[in-house]
Amino acid sequence: MDYATIYITLAVVFGLFMAWGIGANDVANAMATSVGSKAITIKQAIIIAAVFEFAGALLAGGQVTKTIRKGMVDAELLSSTPDLLIYGMLASLLAAGIWLIIATYYGWPVSTTHSIVGAIVGFAAVGIGIEAVHWGKVGTIAMSWVVSPLLAGTIAFILFISVQKLIMDTPKPIENAKKYVPYYMFLVGFMIALVTLFKGLKHVGLEMSTGENYFIAISIGLLVMMLGKWKISKINIDPNEDKDFHFANVEKIFAVLMMATACAMAFAHGSNDVANAVGPVAAVVGIVESGGQVAQKSAMPIWVLLLGGIGIVAGLAMYGNRVIATVGSGITALTPSRGFAATLAASMTVVLASGTGLPISTTHTLVGAVLGVGLARGIGALNLGIVRTIFLSWIVTLPAGAILSIIFFFTLKGIFGA
Amino acid sequence: MVAKNYMYRLFGHSPVKPLQTHMEKVVICVQELIPFFEAVNKGDHSEAKNLQKNISKLEKDADKLKKDLRMHLPTGLMMPVSRTDLLEVLRLQDQVANKAKDIAGIMVGRKMVFPEDMGPLFLEYLQRCVDAAEQALVTVNELDELVETGFRGAEVELVKSMLKKLDKIESDTDKIQIKTRATLFKIEKDLPPVDVMFLYKIIEWVGDLADLSQRVGSRLQMMLAR
Numbered sequence: 001m002d003y004a005t006i007y008i009t010l011a012v013v014f015g016l017f018m019a020w021g022i023g024a025n026d027v028a029n030a031m032a033t034s035v036g037s038k039a040i041t042i043k044q045a046i047i048i049a050a051v052f053e054f055a056g057a058l059l060a061g062g063q064v065t066k067t068i069r070k071g072m073v074d075a076e077l078l079s080s081t082p083d084l085l086i087y088g089m090l091a092s093l094l095a096a097g098i099w100l101i102i103a104t105y106y107g108w109p110v111s112t113t114h115s116i117v118g119a120i121v122g123f124a125a126v127g128i129g130i131e132a133v134h135w136g137k138v139g140t141i142a143m144s145w146v147v148s149p150l151l152a153g154t155i156a157f158i159l160f161i162s163v164q165k166l167i168m169d170t171p172k173p174i175e176n177a178k179k180y181v182p183y184y185m186f187l188v189g190f191m192i193a194l195v196t197l198f199k200g201l202k203h204v205g206l207e208m209s210t211g212e213n214y215f216i217a218i219s220i221g222l223l224v225m226m227l228g229k230w231k232i233s234k235i236n237i238d239p240n241e242d243k244d245f246h247f248a249n250v251e252k253i254f255a256v257l258m259m260a261t262a263c264a265m266a267f268a269h270g271s272n273d274v275a276n277a278v279g280p281v282a283a284v285v286g287i288v289e290s291g292g293q294v295a296q297k298s299a300m301p302i303w304v305l306l307l308g309g310i311g312i313v314a315g316l317a318m319y320g321n322r323v324i325a326t327v328g329s330g331i332t333a334l335t336p337s338r339g340f341a342a343t344l345a346a347s348m349t350v351v352l353a354s355g356t357g358l359p360i361s362t363t364h365t366l367v368g369a370v371l372g373v374g375l376a377r378g379i380g381a382l383n384l385g386i387v388r389t390i391f392l393s394w395i396v397t398l399p400a401g402a403i404l405s406i407i408f409f410f411t412l413k414g415i416f417g418a
Numbered sequence: 419m420v421a422k423n424y425m426y427r428l429f430g431h432s433p434v435k436p437l438q439t440h441m442e443k444v445v446i447c448v449q450e451l452i453p454f455f456e457a458v459n460k461g462d463h464s465e466a467k468n469l470q471k472n473i474s475k476l477e478k479d480a481d482k483l484k485k486d487l488r489m490h491l492p493t494g495l496m497m498p499v500s501r502t503d504l505l506e507v508l509r510l511q512d513q514v515a516n517k518a519k520d521i522a523g524i525m526v527g528r529k530m531v532f533p534e535d536m537g538p539l540f541l542e543y544l545q546r547c548v549d550a551a552e553q554a555l556v557t558v559n560e561l562d563e564l565v566e567t568g569f570r571g572a573e574v575e576l577v578k579s580m581l582k583k584l585d586k587i588e589s590d591t592d593k594i595q596i597k598t599r600a601t602l603f604k605i606e607k608d609l610p611p612v613d614v615m616f617l618y619k620i621i622e623w624v625g626d627l628a629d630l631s632q633r634v635g636s637r638l639q640m641m642l643a644r
Binding site for chain 2: 164370374377381382390
């Protein structure tokens with residue numbers, strides 16, 4: 001470990017670079033539906049995103065980080081040459097970060113998750129050997145990419161149908177909205193809290209029983225519900241606004257709900273996507289700190305998760321503003337009632353995946369959810385051409401991330417001379 | 419850095435608002451026929467000519483909106499209403515404006531006048547046909563609410579009652595049409611035959627305004643019935 005300091009410094013710099021990119025761009029997509037439905041302002045979105053992304057990364061980001069860090073590559077094979085794993089992880093970070101920048105520049109819809117997974121599999125398969133990749137785990141991850149949009153779409157479909165049945169299709173939508181929206185708010189708080197608690201908060205020093213988990217989740221759900229009730233009671237129902245569009249006041253009530261789901265979405269995004277930047281950093285740090293051991297047991301240092309959180313918030317603060325403005329201002333087809341269904345479904349799916357340690361794409365999950373709402377006859381028009389482009393980008397991103405990471409891997413290997 | 423704005427592009431432009439805007443334009447165009455008929459009734463040909471020009475201009479505006487909407491409906495758009503139904507509603511709406519233009523055009527071109535005492539009857543008839551177009555607009559304006567409710571529930575009942583009213587208006591226009599024809603029949607022998615021919619034509623066309631408006635409504639009904 002001649003280059004211990006250099007390795008860690010590089011890992012931190014590349015990790016920050018990628019987290020920054022995620023913050024500047026990916027967060028915008030996660031928050032776009034909320035801003036687009038005019039439920040929250042851009043400023044609110046930034047604040048919500050900053051707080052909850054950070055919380056999500058710190059509280060629920062551990063599992064996915066673990067997968068990225070050591071789930072996909074067989075470290076046993078590398079116990080004699082730990083440097084190779086370090087080069088690979090550094091190369092993957094750089095490759096994914098650069099691919100993100102390129103794609104962003106051209107406006108291609110790529111996923112941070114897909115690029116980092118492609119990069120890690122790429123360097124491992126080519127740089128080390130086909131057998132170094134845990135193909136079973138990678139297969140599970142690839143499957144989850146198909147399943148997550150489908151699951152989010154189904155949940156969104158059901159949520160939106162329930163909204164129509166309980167509120168929209170009734171003779172008194174405003175009364176019913178006031179009655180039922182708090183329950184949806186309970187659902188938001190409860191689901192997110194439960195999934196986060198269940199996979200355990202051991203890494204922040206909390207360990208609780210199943211009963212305690214349920215108790216806390218229900219308490220958080222009720223707390224969110226109370227907050228919602230209080231917020232809704234303060235809404236000014238103006239009958240005049242219903243002349244043009246009968247649901248103007250109902251949507252005002254849904255806007256409160258949307259605010260809660262926006263928080264959930266940011267939390268979910270933080271829990272899943274921060275790992276993309278932080279996982280490789282954690283791997284490098286783990287190896288270096290154990291003095292060259294490809295340590296499979298070392299605990300994940302909290303400061304690495306913090307690093308990811310800080311990178312994302314920095315990116316968000318510097319660029320997110322502009323990106324959210326561009327993305328969010330154009331989405332007018334999304335009213336709060338529809339946006340809530342899509343966002344809640346997506347965030348539930350993402351947090352669930354985070355809990356099982358599967359790195360999935362937040363954007364694709366959200367697209368799946370939006371399609372689900374569309375299928376429930378809830379959206380004026382959906383551009384299927386764009387959906388096709390987004391899903392095609394899967395196929396392009398994986399080899400692109402892989403090729404870039406292979407190039408960087410051999411470059412780093414050349415520089416540090418293994 | 420350019421924004422990744424595919425999340426935004428995911429949402430195509432909803433065709434509902436432009437469809438409503440188009441119908442608004444069509445109704446404004448049709449409403450212009452009322453002052454036009456009044457001018458014809460007074461024998462004020464220069465005023466009639468001005469109004470005819472205005473009607474023609476409004477029809478062109480509506481045409482432009484129609485073309486815009488057609489251009490913005492690529493086949494890859496997933497909409498809550500079928501593409502066919504939507505384009506058919508648009509086509510019917512446009513025909514209402516076309517008919518208004520034709521009526522004004524031929525009446526100015528042939529310097530037509532209403533036969534003695536028939537002016538008020540023609541105006542009453544036209545008024546009811548314009549009512550039909552207005553009612554069709556009211557119904558089309560409910561489309562965004564229908565999309566919101568997914569074409570289900572209380573909103574559907576509301577639209578159904580609106581469509582019923584539209585049918586009622588249309589059947590009124592049929593009655594007035596019969597009355598107008600009968601009145602003209604009684605005096606047709608004393609009028610120049612070619613003029614009479616064209617008066618019958620105008621009666622038919624004014625009736626078409628209501629018929630076409632009703633067909634706009636029928637098409638909406640087909641959207642509900644699934």
